[in-house]
Amino acid sequence: MQNARRPFVVLGKLVSGAPVRRAPLCLLILGFLAAAPAAALGGQRALVQQVTTLDDQAVAAYNAGDFEKMKKLLTKALALSRHNLDDQQLMARVYLHLGVLNVDGLDNRPAGVKYFARARAVRADVAVPSNMATRTVASAFTEAKRSEPSGQAAAPPPADPARPAARPAAAAATGPNRCPAEREVADVKRQARDEFDRLEKALGMSKDALAKERADSEKFRKQSMELERTVNELKQRIGQLEKDSAQREKLAAASSQRERKERDAKDALEKEKSEKDSLILDTAQRIQDLEKETAAKDKQLAASAQREKKEHEAREKLEHDLELASARDRERRAWEDRVRAERDKLEAVPAVPARIPEPVHCAVPEEIQAGADLFVRCVTQPAVRAKTLVFYYRPPESMVYNAVIMDPTKRGWSRAVITANKVSGKSLQYYVEARDSQDSVAASNGNASSPNVASISRAGVSSR
DSSP states (O other): OHHHHHHHHHHHHHHTSOGGGHHHHHHHHHHHHHHHHHHHHHHHHHHHHHHHHHHHHHHHHHHTTOHHHHHHHHHHHHHHHTTTOOOHHHHHHHHHHHHHIIIIISOOHHHHHHHHHHHHHHOTTOOOOTTTOOHHHHHHHHHHHHTSOTTOOOOOOOOOTTGGGHHHHHHHHHSOSSOOOHHHHHHHHHHHHHHHHHHHHHHHHHHHHHHHHHHHHHHHHHHHHHHHHHHHHHHHHHHHHHHHHHHHHHHHHHHHHHHHHHHHHHHHHHHHHHHHHHHHHHHHHHHHHHHHHHHHHHHHHHHHHHHHHHHHHHHHHHHHHHHHHHHHHHHHHHHHHHHHHHHHHHHTOOOOOSSOSSSEEEEOOSEEETTSOEEEEEEEOTTSOOSEEEEEEEOTTOSSOEEEEOEEOTTSOEEEEEOGGGOOSSEEEEEEEEEOTTSOEEEEESOSSSOEEEEEEOTTOOOO
């Protein structure tokens, strides 16, 4: 890179030198400008080769249906060629392939039409290849043609890269033998710097291409070595397979002889087996007859056992029904005795006291007998317009009250019976509510949070 920059350093020193030597300096500048395109020709060729390779790879990716790869390759080719490439035909081809990619691969018709227009702006005679000319692509390309201004002239063919080198010389030959002005010298210096930058970029791209070629060469060498190793392994495998095939043929011959002997032995066995089968069939027939006789006897025994079982179950059911009938009879008698006792108590209910001490007054003893029915009587003061009396009770360990609607009697009391099985524990909590015709509480004796309590006595109750 330092050697490539050296002519421009020398040129700068010469231009900034003393003006007395300006005539020879002009000749040096013109000679340098004549040689600069020739020096850049090698970089242009490398750039054209690199862009052509990228474009060919993009076409291959399009044929394979890999549009993402095609996009990456064409983007790189466009970045390399946009400001540095003089080959108009190659530039037009890159733009054309970008248009095909956007229309047919990325479904972006507006972008594709723009790229087609750019391709025709570079070269008006550019055309879509037949393998890419789908109906959609052809339509977009035609739209790009229609969008061009009328009377637009076709782009000139690409100039010969070697031709610019002759222009400075011709100009020097035909022009007057005089040094250009200071402004022209500044332009020459600027052009020289621009050309140097282009050469520097081309050199960098050439290095990248060389490194890639070296990597590809190394990869090809490794693949070749791997292929040779695979071929050798396959040759060894084929030799082993041939040996195995010969061994199998030998084993097949021995197996065939063994099968023939086995077949002869099998025929002898089948003859002997047929004789034994005849004997076995006779024996099996006799066994079958015996099994049928045994099955008939077993069936008779099972029927007898089933009949005995049904008789036994019938007897047990009859005994159970008798026990249930006896128990129901006992319960009926107990219920009749309880009803009779209740009727006796009802007839013995005393008259309502002349003065009722509280809105709802109940005659409940402070101590009641466990295991016995509890008869409760309640009455309300005349001022309480009660339609129904409800008696609530519960044992202390319960969270829920049981409710009993009290029955009115002829003597003025309302009566309720708490059965013996509900009178258990150490005490009984209760309260009474008098409800009017709207089922609202008109008066009460106690409440759920502050109930009345009657203790339960277990004296005279025998444990069963």
